Amino acid sequence: MHILILGGDGYLGWPTSMAFVAAGHDVLSVDNYTRRRIAAETDSYPLFENPDLETRAQIFNSASNWKLQCRIGDCSDYSFVSEIVRDFKPDAIVHYAEQPSAPYSMLSVDAARFTLNNNLNTTLNILMAMKDIVPNAHLIKLGTMGEYGTPNIDIEEGWLEVEHNGRRHKFLYPRQAGSLYHTTKVLDTDLIWFYVRMFGLRVTDLMQGPVYGISTPESEVDRKLRTSFHYDDIFGTVINRFVVQAVAGVPLTVYGKGGQVRGYLNLLDTLQCIDLAARNPAEEGELRVFNQLTETFSVNDLADRVQKVGRALGFPVEVKSIPNPRKEMEEHYYNPKYTGLLQLGLAPHLLTDEALAAIITEVARCKDGIDISRILPRVRWN
Amino acid sequence: MHILILGGDGYLGWPTSMAFVAAGHDVLSVDNYTRRRIAAETDSYPLFENPDLETRAQIFNSASNWKLQCRIGDCSDYSFVSEIVRDFKPDAIVHYAEQPSAPYSMLSVDAARFTLNNNLNTTLNILMAMKDIVPNAHLIKLGTMGEYGTPNIDIEEGWLEVEHNGRRHKFLYPRQAGSLYHTTKVLDTDLIWFYVRMFGLRVTDLMQGPVYGISTPESEVDRKLRTSFHYDDIFGTVINRFVVQAVAGVPLTVYGKGGQVRGYLNLLDTLQCIDLAARNPAEEGELRVFNQLTETFSVNDLADRVQKVGRALGFPVEVKSIPNPRKEMEEHYYNPKYTGLLQLGLAPHLLTDEALAAIITEVARCKDGIDISRILPRVRWN
Numbered sequence: 001m002h003i004l005i006l007g008g009d010g011y012l013g014w015p016t017s018m019a020f021v022a023a024g025h026d027v028l029s030v031d032n033y034t035r036r037r038i039a040a041e042t043d044s045y046p047l048f049e050n051p052d053l054e055t056r057a058q059i060f061n062s063a064s065n066w067k068l069q070c071r072i073g074d075c076s077d078y079s080f081v082s083e084i085v086r087d088f089k090p091d092a093i094v095h096y097a098e099q100p101s102a103p104y105s106m107l108s109v110d111a112a113r114f115t116l117n118n119n120l121n122t123t124l125n126i127l128m129a130m131k132d133i134v135p136n137a138h139l140i141k142l143g144t145m146g147e148y149g150t151p152n153i154d155i156e157e158g159w160l161e162v163e164h165n166g167r168r169h170k171f172l173y174p175r176q177a178g179s180l181y182h183t184t185k186v187l188d189t190d191l192i193w194f195y196v197r198m199f200g201l202r203v204t205d206l207m208q209g210p211v212y213g214i215s216t217p218e219s220e221v222d223r224k225l226r227t228s229f230h231y232d233d234i235f236g237t238v239i240n241r242f243v244v245q246a247v248a249g250v251p252l253t254v255y256g257k258g259g260q261v262r263g264y265l266n267l268l269d270t271l272q273c274i275d276l277a278a279r280n281p282a283e284e285g286e287l288r289v290f291n292q293l294t295e296t297f298s299v300n301d302l303a304d305r306v307q308k309v310g311r312a313l314g315f316p317v318e319v320k321s322i323p324n325p326r327k328e329m330e331e332h333y334y335n336p337k338y339t340g341l342l343q344l345g346l347a348p349h350l351l352t353d354e355a356l357a358a359i360i361t362e363v364a365r366c367k368d369g370i371d372i373s374r375i376l377p378r379v380r381w382n
Numbered sequence: 383m384h385i386l387i388l389g390g391d392g393y394l395g396w397p398t399s400m401a402f403v404a405a406g407h408d409v410l411s412v413d414n415y416t417r418r419r420i421a422a423e424t425d426s427y428p429l430f431e432n433p434d435l436e437t438r439a440q441i442f443n444s445a446s447n448w449k450l451q452c453r454i455g456d457c458s459d460y461s462f463v464s465e466i467v468r469d470f471k472p473d474a475i476v477h478y479a480e481q482p483s484a485p486y487s488m489l490s491v492d493a494a495r496f497t498l499n500n501n502l503n504t505t506l507n508i509l510m511a512m513k514d515i516v517p518n519a520h521l522i523k524l525g526t527m528g529e530y531g532t533p534n535i536d537i538e539e540g541w542l543e544v545e546h547n548g549r550r551h552k553f554l555y556p557r558q559a560g561s562l563y564h565t566t567k568v569l570d571t572d573l574i575w576f577y578v579r580m581f582g583l584r585v586t587d588l589m590q591g592p593v594y595g596i597s598t599p600e601s602e603v604d605r606k607l608r609t610s611f612h613y614d615d616i617f618g619t620v621i622n623r624f625v626v627q628a629v630a631g632v633p634l635t636v637y638g639k640g641g642q643v644r645g646y647l648n649l650l651d652t653l654q655c656i657d658l659a660a661r662n663p664a665e666e667g668e669l670r671v672f673n674q675l676t677e678t679f680s681v682n683d684l685a686d687r688v689q690k691v692g693r694a695l696g697f698p699v700e701v702k703s704i705p706n707p708r709k710e711m712e713e714h715y716y717n718p719k720y721t722g723l724l725q726l727g728l729a730p731h732l733l734t735d736e737a738l739a740a741i742i743t744e745v746a747r748c749k750d751g752i753d754i755s756r757i758l759p760r761v762r763w764n
Contacts (some may be wrong), residue, residue: 121495151551153548162544162546164544174554176575183573302433380583
């Protein structure tokens with residue numbers, strides 16, 4: 001297949017690019033280094049340096065005689081998107097090309113505007129280019145479980161059959177997110193569903209939980225091929241951040257009561273899910289939604305597990321609650337369904353003690369790169 | 383009250399501006415003439431010429447010794463919005479400042495992008511300026527009944543209590559619109575609800591049906607004070623268009639089967655609803671939603687009524703079905719609730735034969751201005 005990966009320099013985009021090449025596909029990976037720009041602006045550097053996309057592609061290609069192609073350009077610019085779609089003629093488009101930081105989206109008017117415009121325009125451009133140039137292509141869109149928020153009823157996979165006053169209707173599952181970033185993903189979903197209905201496009205929307213992990217099979221060849229691993233308050237997600245805190249000898253910082261439950265998955269399983277989606281495309285005119293997670297934990301569960309495994313490895317791990325910078329429920333019902341990807345063949349890598357120990361050990365090898373001043377939250381929601 | 387009206391040059395914004403001044407409020411009316419620009423680009427001129435906002439404000443002020451203020455500027459520019467909010471310190475902000483044409487939003491990639499960016503950025507700017515400058519102000523946002531689409535269950539006023547697997551949750555009523563323009567209003571609602579939750583803002587979202595009518599009490603003084611009356615395929619709404627077709631002696635063009643049911647209201651009732659909302663603001667942290675319509679009709683009902691009343695006035699009115707340029711259901715369930723505004727005191731002006739005859743008679747006086755080449759749809763949804 002011809003697979004176009006938008007946001008190919010990112011935490012998920014880079015390992016996805018390598019994995020599809022290694023599986024024998026023709027891959028074009030695109031980025032405009034927005035995450036690097038925001039990281040520099042906000043002093044949010046990853047655990048270790050990552051060569052840029054073009055350099056990593058060269059290292060990857062020369063190490064294994066692959067041909068990962070890449071282009072640097074802005075996907076919120078329609079002329080650029082339409083040009084690459086026209087030239088590359090993708091069978092599948094994997095869309096990661098969004099500003100992905102919730103704290104950044106809440107930082108300022110300018111950051112909010114950038115997040116809204118970058119994310120929505122990129123999604124619009126992809127849909128328009130599909131309609132006009134490759135109407136049969138399959139869009140694999142990265143949504144987020146955060147779109148659903150924490151409703152008091154079970155979270156179904158994308159859709160909800162409602163009975164009301166004796167009549168029934170199947171709606172997109174109502175979404176209510178906890179940051180502007182997550183809200184832009186809700187808007188993406190509404191926009192995508194509109195154009196799927198109007199133009200008969202094929203779309204899979206993957207409602208993904210927070211991802212953890214560093215290494216993938218393709219990064220074993222050369223350490224420079226590892227993906228960007230953030231533990232800062234802007235781009236770091238909770239498990240990765242806790243692991244860094246454990247290694248650095250500072251307390252794991254639980255926001256508020258720590259009863260916030262979310263669905264998580266291993267980076268290896270993100271790669272599996274994207275591959276399963278690509279090999280099993282949505283039908284014409286179908287918006288297919290999968291909830292992409294493999295297990296759920298509360299923040300307190302995660303802190304306990306990192307503490308237990310970290311201590312077993314000899315790190316004196318402490319846990320501390322700090323005031324919650326976010327506005328969110330700290331104790332709530334949470335029951336997401338996630339059977340769709342399992343039915344397609346997903347074989348989960350769960351967060352076992354062994355898996356956690358492997359990540360802690362890998363981070364410990366980079367201990368010198370940790371700057372503990374980058375961990376505590378700087379952005380408050382209101 | 384200090385009332386800021388964004389989109390004050392529009393079909394609704396202009397009569398609203400005059401009505402609030404006449405009721406004794408301090409009014410600042412703002413526009414950047416986007417509708418005039420799009421009308422010129424698409425050759426979609428109104429039935430009669432309308433002086434621009436500044437000229438009309440001068441005529442209005444000198445005729446009655448009022449002091450309607452106006453500013454010309456772009457509400458999708460945050461520096462402009464924050465400047466006027468800081469200077470004027472509104473108690474209420476009436477937000478009409480959006481690209482309102484469904485066909486235009488479906489015309490091209492550029493038109494879609496403009497609609498998305500203009501509408502979303504303007505809404506974001508208003509919310510940010512409220513949060514930072516006037517957190518206690520009341521936003522009166524014009525939504526549209528089109529946000530709901532045509533679900534197979536009753537349409538409640540903004541919210542839906544869902545029971546699912548033995549548990550309950552109250553959601554924003556799920557929305558699924560029929561054009562990109564209407565979809566941007568869905569996105570507005572999601573964005574507004576997010577910032578209402580985060581920042582405790584006060585917002586009333588008025589889900590309005592198509593409006594008909596020309597004159598309002600304040601336009602009686604001088605014909606130049608009448609609002610812009612469009613009957614073209616870009617900005618014309620169905621009742622106004624049928625009236626023009628009846629007067630022009632061309633068939634009333636029903637799209638497809640004509641079973642599309644919508645909720646309608648008289649321009650006079652839009653003014654009443656906005657006034658009621660302004661005098662009864664939403665609570666802090668409340669997104670209050672009203673469905674703003676006074677009665678429902680199918681397109682066939684409307685064609686029949688215009689034909690009957692038009693013939694009684696001596697016009698040889700015919701009705702003709704044409705292929706539907708839109709992608710929509712032409713026969714469907716439709717049962718919207720609309721009690722909230724009635725409870726606040728709305729006294730509806732229904733579409734009686736007399737009311738319809740008055741509009742037909744008024745349009746007939748401008749018969750020479752009708753260009754029948756502007757009526758038929760030029761934009762197809764796919």
